[in-house]
Amino acid sequence: MGIAAEISEVAARRELIVALAMREVRVRYKHTLLGVGWAVALPLSLMLVFTYVFSRVAEVQTHGIPYPLFAYIGLLPWQLHANIVTHGAQSLVSNRALVTKVYFAREVLPLSAVLSALVDFAVASLVLAGLMAWYGVAPQVGLALLPVVLLVQLVFGVGCALVLSAANLLYRDVQYMLQVGVLLWMFASSVVYPIPRGGGFDWLVWLNPMTPILDSYRGLIMGRGLAPEFWFAALLSVVFALLAWRWFRRVERVFGELA
Amino acid sequence: MSEPLITLDHASKRFARGYHVKTLAELLFTLPRRLAQQRKDGLREHEFWALRDVTLDVSSGETLGVIGANGAGKSTILKLLFNILRPDRGHVRVRGRVGGLIELGAGFHPYLTGRENVFINGSILGLKQREVRARYDSIVEFAGLSEFMDMPVKNYSSGMFARLAFAVAAHADTDVLLVDEVLAVGDTSFQLKCFDWIARKRKQGGAVVIVSHEMNNIRGCDRALYLSDGRMVALGEPLEVINRYLAESGASRDPRADDVGFVAGDDGKPIAEITSVEWLAGGQPVACVTPGQAVSVRFGYEARSRVQDPVFALTLFHDDPRFSLTSKGYLVHLWSSDAFAGRTLEGAGAVEVELEALHLPAGQYRCKAYLFEGGRLNPLYVRDGIARIECTRPDWSDERGLVDVRQRWSALAPAEKTT
Numbered sequence: 001m002g003i004a005a006e007i008s009e010v011a012a013r014r015e016l017i018v019a020l021a022m023r024e025v026r027v028r029y030k031h032t033l034l035g036v037g038w039a040v041a042l043p044l045s046l047m048l049v050f051t052y053v054f055s056r057v058a059e060v061q062t063h064g065i066p067y068p069l070f071a072y073i074g075l076l077p078w079q080l081h082a083n084i085v086t087h088g089a090q091s092l093v094s095n096r097a098l099v100t101k102v103y104f105a106r107e108v109l110p111l112s113a114v115l116s117a118l119v120d121f122a123v124a125s126l127v128l129a130g131l132m133a134w135y136g137v138a139p140q141v142g143l144a145l146l147p148v149v150l151l152v153q154l155v156f157g158v159g160c161a162l163v164l165s166a167a168n169l170l171y172r173d174v175q176y177m178l179q180v181g182v183l184l185w186m187f188a189s190s191v192v193y194p195i196p197r198g199g200g201f202d203w204l205v206w207l208n209p210m211t212p213i214l215d216s217y218r219g220l221i222m223g224r225g226l227a228p229e230f231w232f233a234a235l236l237s238v239v240f241a242l243l244a245w246r247w248f249r250r251v252e253r254v255f256g257e258l259a
Numbered sequence: 260m261s262e263p264l265i266t267l268d269h270a271s272k273r274f275a276r277g278y279h280v281k282t283l284a285e286l287l288f289t290l291p292r293r294l295a296q297q298r299k300d301g302l303r304e305h306e307f308w309a310l311r312d313v314t315l316d317v318s319s320g321e322t323l324g325v326i327g328a329n330g331a332g333k334s335t336i337l338k339l340l341f342n343i344l345r346p347d348r349g350h351v352r353v354r355g356r357v358g359g360l361i362e363l364g365a366g367f368h369p370y371l372t373g374r375e376n377v378f379i380n381g382s383i384l385g386l387k388q389r390e391v392r393a394r395y396d397s398i399v400e401f402a403g404l405s406e407f408m409d410m411p412v413k414n415y416s417s418g419m420f421a422r423l424a425f426a427v428a429a430h431a432d433t434d435v436l437l438v439d440e441v442l443a444v445g446d447t448s449f450q451l452k453c454f455d456w457i458a459r460k461r462k463q464g465g466a467v468v469i470v471s472h473e474m475n476n477i478r479g480c481d482r483a484l485y486l487s488d489g490r491m492v493a494l495g496e497p498l499e500v501i502n503r504y505l506a507e508s509g510a511s512r513d514p515r516a517d518d519v520g521f522v523a524g525d526d527g528k529p530i531a532e533i534t535s536v537e538w539l540a541g542g543q544p545v546a547c548v549t550p551g552q553a554v555s556v557r558f559g560y561e562a563r564s565r566v567q568d569p570v571f572a573l574t575l576f577h578d579d580p581r582f583s584l585t586s587k588g589y590l591v592h593l594w595s596s597d598a599f600a601g602r603t604l605e606g607a608g609a610v611e612v613e614l615e616a617l618h619l620p621a622g623q624y625r626c627k628a629y630l631f632e633g634g635r636l637n638p639l640y641v642r643d644g645i646a647r648i649e650c651t652r653p654d655w656s657d658e659r660g661l662v663d664v665r666q667r668w669s670a671l672a673p674a675e676k677t678t
Contacts, residue, residue: 019382023368023375030370101365102383103342103357256343257274 010105021115039120043075050192060193074191083117088161089168110161140223152234159241162248190214209233263316264466269349272310309335311489322467324477327486333470355434364424369413384431394430402426438469475621478651505546518643533628535559536646547649555613562604568633571595578623618663619650
C-alpha cells in the first residue's frame with residue numbers, strides 16, 4: 001500500500017477517531033463526583049503544590065512572571081503531553097477486543113487517545129484565562145501564534161503516541177518505564193522551572209522539543225514571543241512523527257497476534 | 260464469471276506456542292542455541308503452521324462453510340479474511356467491505372448506554388455517523404430494545420446485549436460476511452433472525468463464510484471446507500465434506516462406546532455380541548443423513564453360542580437433552596420383532612434393516628444397540644454409543660418440527676364469496 005493510500009485509510013476513519021475519543025472522555029468521568037472538573041483539578045492542584053515548593057522551599061527565577069501563573073502555563077500543556085503519552089501508550093493494549101476482533105486502520109486508536117487528551121486540555125485552558133485576568137496579564141498580539149505552538153505539540157504528541165502504543169504492545173515494559181519516565185521528562189523540561197540556556201543543559205533543550213514548546217507558550221502569553229529553538233523543535237517534531245508513523249506501519253501487521 | 264470476492268492463494272500462517280516475549284534473562288541464555296538453530300520448514304522452535312497452503316475463492320452470492328476440529332485453523336482463516344492477521348506466505352485478497360459476527364459487540368463499553376454504544380459500534384463497523392443516525396430507529400426496532408436504549412449496557416442481560424450487537428452488525432453494509440459460531444448463542448428466534456439475515460445478504464450478492472461445529476449450519480452452504488491441522492482436507496459439496504469430516508474426526512464414535520452390558524458365558528465373555536452398527540445410504544457408509552432419506556442400518560454380530568430367535572434393536576438419543584421426551588430418553592426405537600423368528604445366530608454375521616424414509620429432527624444422535632434372545636426379557640448384549648449419526652437439512656428454512664408428517668396438499672373448489 002502506498003503512503004497516499006495509507007493516509008486515506010486513516011482519514012476515512014476520522015469519525016471513528018472522534019467517536020472513540022468521545023467514548024474515552026465520557027467513560028473517564030463516569031462515576032466521579034467532580035466529572036470533567038478533574039481536567040481542571042489536576043493541573044490546578046499540581047500548580048498549588050509546586051507554588052508551595054518553589055516559592056517557600058526553594059526560590060525559582062521566573063523572569064518576573066508570578067509563580068502560580070508561570071507554573072500553570074507550564075503545567076497545562078505538560079498535562080496534555082503527559083496524557084497523550086500515557087493514554088497513547090495504553091491505546092492499543094487496552095483496546096485489545098478491538099485490535100483482535102475488528103479491522104480498521106490501527107492509527108485510529110492512538111489518534112483518538114490524543115484527541116481525548118485534547119478535550120481535557122481545552123477544559124483546563126479556561127482556568128488559564130481566569131488566572132491571567134487575576135494577575136492582570138493582558139492578552140498579547142503574539143497569542144495569534146498559540147495555535148501553531150499547539151499544532152507542533154500535537155504533531156510531536158502523535159509521534160509519541162504512535163511509537164509508545166506499538167512499543168507497549170510489543171513489550172509491556174513500556175508502561176512501567178513510563179511511570180517514572182513521564183516524571184523524569186517533566187523535570188527535564190521547562191514545566192515548573194525554566195531550563196537555563198548556556199549552562200551545559202543546551203542539549204536538553206535541543207533534543208527535547210517539549211522545552212521550546214513550553215517556553216513558547218509562556219513567551220507568547222507574556223508577550224516575549226517564541227522560544228529561540230521553537231522552529232527547530234517544530235522540524236524535529238515533524239521528522240519524528242513521520243518516522244514514528246513509518247515504524248508503526250511496519251510493526252502493525254503483527255498487532256492482531258500480539259494484542 | 261465475475262471476479263471472486265474472496266481469494267486465498269496458498270495462504271499460510273504460523274503461530275508460536277507460548278509468548279513471543281522472552282525476558283532479557285531468557286534471551287541471553289538461549290542466544291547461542293537460537294543462533295545455531297536452523298529454520299527448518301520455515302519454522303523456528305515452538306512455531307507451527309496454524310494454516311498451511313489454503314487456496315480457494317468465494318464468489319458473490321456464495322456461502323462457504325468451514326468445519327474442522329478445534330485448532331484446525333478455522334478461526335485463523337476468518338482472521339486472515341478480516342485483515343486482523345496477515346499471512347506469512349501466500350496471499351489473501353478480499354474485495355469490498357468485510358463485516359461479520361466474529362465477536363458481537365466488539366467495542367461496546369459497559370458504562371455507556373445502548374444508544375451511545377450503537378453509534379460507536381456502528382462507527383467501528385465502518386458506518387458514518389450520518390448513516391447510523393439514519394438507521395438508528397431500524398436498529399432499535401430490529402433489536403426490540405426501544406425502552407432500554409438509555410440504560411448502560413452493563414445492566415443488559417446477555418441476550419439483550421447480543422441482540423443489540425447483532426442489530427448493529429446487521430445494519431452495516433458488508434459485502435463479505437464472516438460468521439464464527441455466534442449462532443450457537445442466543446435463543447431460537449435470534450438464530451432464525453441470523454439465518455434470515457445471512458440469506459438476504461447472500462441474495463444481495465454478498466459472500467458468506469460460516470465457521471460452525473453445527474453440521475446443520477454447514478449443510479445449508481453452497482460449499483464446505485474441511486480443515487485439519489491447518490491444511491485443506493476437502494473442499495466441495497457440503498454433505499460429502501461433512502461425511503468425510505465426521506468419519507475421519509472420530510465423531511462417529513462415541514465416548515460412551517464402552518458402556519457395554521452382556522450375559523456372560525462360562526468363559527466370562529459375552530455369549531453373543533453386536534460388534535458394529537453402520538449407517539448406509541445407497542450402499543455407502545454415511546455419518547450424516549437428510550431427513551426423509553432412505554437409509555439402512557447394518558448390525559455386525561458374533562455369537563459364541565447359538566442364539567435362538569434373535570431380536571435386534573437400536574435406539575437413537577438426540578444429543579440435545581430437550582429431545583429426551585420419553586421416560587427412556589430415546590427418540591427412535593428400531594425393533595426387529597419376529598423378523599428373525601425361527602432363525603439361529605452362530606458365529607459372525609450381519610443383519611440389516613432398511614428405513615424407507617428416516618424422519619428425524621436435525622441434530623446429532625447417539626445409537627444404542629441391543630441383542631435379545633427370543634422369549635427372554637433381558638437383552639443378551641447392550642452397547643450404548645456404538646455409533647453416531649447426524650441429521651442435517653439441506654436448507655435452513657426447511658424446518659419441519661419434531662414430527663415430520665407426510666402431507667399432500669390440494670386445492671378444493673374455490674370457496675364461495677360471501678358478499
